[in-house]
Amino acid sequence: AQSVTQPDIHITVSEGASLELRCNYSYGATPYLFWYVQSPGQGLQLLLKYFSGDTLVQGIKGFEAEFKRSQSSFNLRKPSVHWSDAAEYFCAVGEEYGNKLVFGAGTILRVKS
Amino acid sequence: SQTIHQWPATLVQPVGSPLSLECTVEGTSNPNLYWYRQAAGRGLQLLFYSVGIGQISSEVPQNLSASRPQDRQFILSSKKLLLSDSGFYLCAWSVPPRLSMTYEQYFGPGTRLTVT
Numbered sequence: 001a002q003s004v005t006q007p008d009i010h011i012t013v014s015e016g017a018s019l020e021l022r023c024n025y026s027y028g029a030t031p032y033l034f035w036y037v038q039s040p041g042q043g044l045q046l047l048l049k050y051f052s053g054d055t056l057v058q059g060i061k062g063f064e065a066e067f068k069r070s071q072s073s074f075n076l077r078k079p080s081v082h083w084s085d086a087a088e089y090f091c092a093v094g095e096e097y098g099n100k101l102v103f104g105a106g107t108i109l110r111v112k113s
Numbered sequence: 114s115q116t117i118h119q120w121p122a123t124l125v126q127p128v129g130s131p132l133s134l135e136c137t138v139e140g141t142s143n144p145n146l147y148w149y150r151q152a153a154g155r156g157l158q159l160l161f162y163s164v165g166i167g168q169i170s171s172e173v174p175q176n177l178s179a180s181r182p183q184d185r186q187f188i189l190s191s192k193k194l195l196l197s198d199s200g201f202y203l204c205a206w207s208v209p210p211r212l213s214m215t216y217e218q219y220f221g222p223g224t225r226l227t228v229t
Contacts, residue, residue, distance in 0.1 A: 032216050041223070041225070042222060042223065043203055043223050044205075049217055051214060051215045090156070099162060100159060100162060101216065101217075101218055103156060103157045104156070105155075105156040
């Protein structure tokens, strides 16, 4: 069965600094991969997705992620973090046949000024 | 464009009382529908999903049930709430896999349930 690991529960970065959130997945075939963001008390918003093609994908809000098959990773990056990026971030992989997503446990991002 | 609604936004219920949370989707037909729960600090737990009217798959045996009486309506229910049912409940929809290449899900705003 597929699984997703987000090894960092909390990350704190300074405003303006670069950000990388880690995600590792377990899946036999080419995965469908996603990053979502959740602000406190709100639903999840899709940041970006990968399903084929260019392994560097661009998303909303200046985020990007790189799919590395050899490392089974799909890390999320942003070159310069803004205070409004403080939220919880979830990585997910699409299950075979596509009816379900498997989510990681999430990473809480704190931004300090 | 598609929109997903959930209500109520917040709910405080005593232990042993019934529960009904509703989710509706606009602007799409035959969506897959999902109920998730977030307990404090514990990520997302898939509770139920549905691929069509009356078709419900349960992921976790528990005190809850789900129904899909109409194509774009998904209801989460309980006959008697437990303290452990407290959490943030999220509804989501997706285009069915046979029609989509990418399987992403779109989430509603959530319902905060506190069982006292």
